[in-house]
Amino acid sequence: DIQMTQSPSSLSASVGDRVTITCQASQGINNYLNWYQQKPGKAPNLLIYDASNLVTGVPPRFSGSGSDTDFTLTISSLQPEDIATYYCQQYESLPRYTFGQGTKLEIK
Amino acid sequence: EVQLVESGGGLVQPGGSLRLSCAASGFTFSSYAISWVRQAPGKGLEWVSGISGSGGDTYYADSVKGRFTISRDNSKNTLYLQMNSLRAEDTAVYYCAKHIIAIATRPDFFDYWGQGTLVTVSS
Numbered sequence: 001d002i003q004m005t006q007s008p009s010s011l012s013a014s015v016g017d018r019v020t021i022t023c024q025a026s027q028g029i030n031n032y033l034n035w036y037q038q039k040p041g042k043a044p045n046l047l048i049y050d051a052s053n054l055v056t057g058v059p060p061r062f063s064g065s066g067s068d069t070d071f072t073l074t075i076s077s078l079q080p081e082d083i084a085t086y087y088c089q090q091y092e093s094l095p096r097y098t099f100g101q102g103t104k105l106e107i108k
Numbered sequence: 109e110v111q112l113v114e115s116g117g118g119l120v121q122p123g124g125s126l127r128l129s130c131a132a133s134g135f136t137f138s139s140y141a142i143s144w145v146r147q148a149p150g151k152g153l154e155w156v157s158g159i160s161g162s163g164g165d166t167y168y169a170d171s172v173k174g175r176f177t178i179s180r181d182n183s184k185n186t187l188y189l190q191m192n193s194l195r196a197e198d199t200a201v202y203y204c205a206k207h208i209i210a211i212a213t214r215p216d217f218f219d220y221w222g223q224g225t226l227v228t229v230s231s
Contacts, residue, residue, distance in 0.1 A: 032214065032215075032216075034217045034218075036153075036218075038153075042223075043203055043221035043222065043223055043224060044145075044153065044203075044205075044218070044221055045221070046217055046218060046219055049208075049215060049217045050215055055219075087152065087153055089153075089217075091214070091216045091217070094211075094212040094213070094214075094216070095158055095167040095211055095212040096155070096169070097143070097145075097155035097158075097216075098155070099152055099153040099154065099155070100152070101152045102152045102153075
């Protein structure tokens with residue numbers, strides 16, 4: 001099975017900071033990597049699909065990059081409403097969908 | 109507006125059974141694959157099971173294979189998850205999540221999620 005490892009597990013940053021979250025796959029997954037945002041008590045919400053495609057309506061301060069085994073989610077200027085837990089999810093090994101363990105983002 | 113509304117969660121004893129439902133609206137239900145994704149308290153997301161739009165193809169995580177059964181009634185726009193032989197480790201919020209189109213194809217992602225229903229397995 002493909003394992004997804006996110007780092008860091010938690011992160012504290014200030015408003016306006018540039019924030020980077022990484023996701024590493026245990027084997028190559030091409031660009032079959034999605035990112036979700038989950039706010040406390042809410043369902044996850046898709047941010048980016050296929051590694052770098054921003055979902056319509058998601059603020060452009062969010063971006064994704066990477067391929068094969070190493071991927072990055074970047075928030076260019078952190079806003080208070082970005083407080084959430086972020087998950088990567090691979091779908092190379094269909095129909096097995098594997099999520100990373102999550103990165104909890106807090107405001108400093 | 110796409111809506112997914114889960115129901116059927118609750119407290120059940122180990123070894124017991126429960127059936128979850130997910131009522132869908134706002135899209136042509138039979139045209140889209142749907143999955144169940146769960147989240148144990150304070151933990152991350154785990155894909156549980158998925159079903160094609162027609163219902164002809166079903167998929168399961170190893171952790172639930174042989175105990176859970178996914179099905180759908182396209183005439184009622186409703187998805188189900190029959191959960192048998194429940195264990196403490198099945199305790200979680202269960203979400204239904206709509207696929208962008210089909211399951212086991214590319215691209216693939218979950219574009220809409222329900223609000224979740226809590227299943228607690230405890231004596």
